[in-house]
Amino acid sequence: MLTDVLLRLGALDHEQDAVRLVVARTLASVPLSVLAACPLTPLEGFTRAALRAQDASSATQRALQGLAWSLIDHAIATGGSPTAPARLLQAAVGDEPRLWHPPLTPGRALAATVVEALAKRLREESLAGECGLLLDLHSALGRRANGDRLLDSLLVRALDSPVAADRQGAAVAWLADPATRGERVAELVRRDESFAALRPVTDAIAAMRQDLVDILFLDRPLRGRFWHREHTYLALLPGGSHGWDPEHLASYASALRRRIDARTTTRPERHRALTSLARIPATTVEDLRPWLDDDAPDTRASALEALAHLSDPEAALREIVHHAGEDWARTAFDGAMACAARLDPAMASKILTSALSGPIRMSARKEALRILARLHRPADLPTLTGAAMARDTRPDVRVDAARAMVAWLDAPEAWTILAHVATEGRDAALALAATSPRHIADRHRQRYARLLLASAREPELITALGEWSDVLPDLPSLLEGIVRDGAPAESAAAIIAIAGHSALSADWSEHLAVLRRLARGAAIDAGPNSQAEADPPHPRRMESLVAAMIPADGASLRWHRDHLEAMSALLEDIERDSRPLGAPWAARLAATDWEDEAARLASLERLAGAAGDVSLAGEAVTTATAALERARRLRLLPGSGLPVSTADALMRRQDAAGAALALAIVITQGQALGWPEPWRDRLRELRGNGTGIIALLARRARTAAE
Incomplete structure (x- = not known):
């Protein structure tokens, strides 16, 4: 059957790229063992047509290349022939060659197969002066490309490319192998000394070829195609000049001083040059003195920041402290911690304590105190x-x-x-x-x-307490007073904190006790009522707390089902004037096990029996509909939805509460299923209900056929 599908891929030649992308991703999801057993010629034709289309996207090309890589790897692993998958990869490269990284780590056999498959195309591109495919392949293979004779020979040819970006990419790829990097970097600068201006070449020379470091600070411009400036080249090494002999270090330091003082030096270059100078082991504070006392603010700031890189942390920290009372204190103390960390704690403490006893700016004082605390003496x-x-x-x-x-x-x-x-x-x-x-x-x-x-008692502070839920088992009782008597913003933050605590708690006894105590102050007679400043706050806050404690995800609803059942029972036992009228319904519906038919019907029957007031039927419909929508969204309902028998059982009660719950079920299930005939019949019956609000809400419901 899959073969028939592949043979029909030609029909997609004139489709949009979005369609071809979906097809490519679908094919990539087919098990490799199944796809490899089919002829790949139709897939190869589809690939060529897809990449030649005017609207071809890189996403489609990447999906097809990933499939080809995986098929080649599967063929090698199973002992099959990789020829057909290799042709698929050749087609996926496209007329304007681009090769993406594979979705797997190439092994040695996979790398050799891919190089062999693309060898002809690589040679043709090289003769045409192009090396994009070569560099893409080298990057895709990673360390498996190191030592490959064909790739190395093509990289050497690419070093002479007329395109600067290609030469640079070829140089980086040629130096990728650590085993030959030292030898090859010397060959590079013999070919063209301006290669030294490239960062990978600079780093390789500085780390591996001390005999060539002179080229990093010549007293003349570099000769070659990568250096087009009139001034001399100077490498600003971020990692420092480690392991150099003293003569080279002295020459490098002299070159850095000249660059720092040159008028043509930009601010970033001067900053990096000062940092490089400070990293030379022989550099002292006095060597940086001319720039520490410079009148130019940027130069002085850069010199102060460079102090942290000196090899003598004690002298550097003393110099930093010397500036504690100046305008530059904040900049100077940025490096104080780095110096103190390399010092004996007693010595660092002595220097910083002396700074605190004298004139010192506030920013420096705060940093000194932080460092003293971290020294832990x-x-x-x-x-x-x-x-x-x-x-x-x-x-x-x-x-x-x-x-x-x-x-x-x-x-x-x-x-x-x-x-x-x-x-x-x-x-x-x-x-x-x-x-x-x-x-x-x-x-x-x-x-x-x-x-x-x-x-x-700040809202932000109360909200932050949610992070401490695991170490404060009594957090609900501690925040109870804020929920009850705090300002609106404080109360809302406390409710959020308690709800977050309940989500992580395996025992809700503390939370239910808070609800019980809140109910005592929530009676209409006990609190302010219809006043300008409060109308009435306690029932509304209690209702907000109950709503916040109902979890928002299915796993938590299942885990807290017993807790929600207990909360519902508690709310039902509270006198009507002391609780929000709809809160028990929301808790009961959240605790309902919708997948168990007997438990579901018992819960709904209990809810209908507790909500005996006809005037609250409309609120019951709204609450139940919201709960059913949440259960459907979280996939808590049975796979086929609630059966019609559940609505029938509630309608047989012949009371307003049962009709309200039945209407919520009918509306939710009818809309979800497209209003099949059984649900339309129940809706018609409810539209004739004797309770006015039930009939009104049923008539407002719209079916698909209307």
């Missing part, structure tokens, strides 16, 4: 405590010092500082809440979470 605790507790310390400094104490939570002083700062207002509380539980040891998480609870 008990001797620095008094300094950190003093910075956080002093009355004359700026609030932002106190907050930064307090956040730095997260690394010191085993020390009692840390909790004293945190408790002091947590009560200093909104900004301080939010700064402490920004610390993730993942940054705090397990043994301290509960205490830190309770510290957050005791701080300012």
Whole structure:
């Protein structure tokens, strides 16, 4: 049958590319063992026609090439002939050759087969001065391309290409093999010394050929096709000049100084040159002094940032601290942590403490306190405590010092500082809440979470408590007062936090207790009613909490079914004046096992019996319809949907509640199934119901035949 399908692919020659793409992806999904047993000639013809079309897309070409790669690999793995799949790959390359990476990691046999299949095309492209297919193939094969004689010979020819991009790509590919990189980079610069201006060539020379490093800082322009500037070439090595002999390092440093001081040097080049100079092991702070004292702001900033790369971290940190009271303090202290990390903690602490005792800018002070905290020396605790507790310390400094104490939570002083700062207002509380539980040891998480609870009642802070659900089993009771009496934004945030806690909790006893206590204050007589400032808040907040605790995904609904059942029973037992009228229905419907016929009917019968008020029938229809739509969307209903017998059983009750639930089922199932005759019959019957709201809603429902 698949062979017949392949033979009919020719009919797609005049289809749009979107259709051909769907066909290509569908063919790629066919098991390889099945597809390989069919003749591939029709598929080859389809591939050629698809890629010659004017609207051919790269997505279609990529799908067809991926299929060809997979078929070749399957043929090799099963001992079959890869000839037919190889021809398919040749066709998938296209008239304007482009080869994408395969959907698998090529093995040695696959790489050899593909090179052999494309050898003729590669030679033709090379003779025409094109090397795009060659570079694509080399990249697609990865390390399997290393050492291939044909590819290497074609890459050597591509090094003389008149197109600069092709020469550069060929050079990068030719140097890809680490085993021959040192030898080949020397051959490259013998061919054309301007190859040294290419970053891969520069890196290879710097790392592997010390005898050639002179070319990286010549006192004349490079000769060749890659260097078209009048000034000399100077390699700015991001990784440093490791392993060079002292004479080369001295010459390189002199060249860097000349480039830094040259008028034609751009700001980024000067910045990179200063960094490269600082990475030379012999460079000292005094060597950078001319630029540290420079009047040009950009030059001075670059020199200050370069201090972090010096081989003497102590001298560098002392120089950074020397600028603590200047306008450049913030820029200078950006590298302070890097220097302190390479120093003995006692020495780093001594230097930073001396800076804190003198004139120092606020940004530098905060960074120094952070570094002292990370050094984790008990001797620095008094300094950190003093910075956080002093009355004359700026609030932002106190907050930064307090956040730095997260690394010191085993020390009692840390909790004293945190408790002091947590009560200093909104900004301080939010700064402490920004610390993730993942940054705090397990043994301290509960205490830190309770510290957050005791701080300012900000919506953002309350929402952040959701991250701490696993360490605060009593979070619902802790947030109960905010739900009940907080401002609207605070109450909404607390509801979200409690709902998030319930989603992860295996025990809802705490959550149900909160609902029970909220019901006491939700009675119409107990709270404000029809007033400008509150109308009435407690039932609405309770209803919002119930709605938020109903999970939004099918797996969670199944897992929490018993919890939802308990919540529904609790809400049904609460007096009518003390609960939202529709909340028990939503909980009961969420707890219903729709796939179990007996359980489903029992749940709906119980719901119909509890909702005895005829005037609430319209609300019952709305709530039940929403619950059924959610169950259908989450695939909680039986595969064929709810049977007609469920609606019939509810309609036989001859009451408004049963009719309301039956109408919700009829509308939901009728719309989902296209209104077959049984569901239209039930809708006609409900349109004549004696309860006015049921008849009205049934008549508003539109069937497909109307």
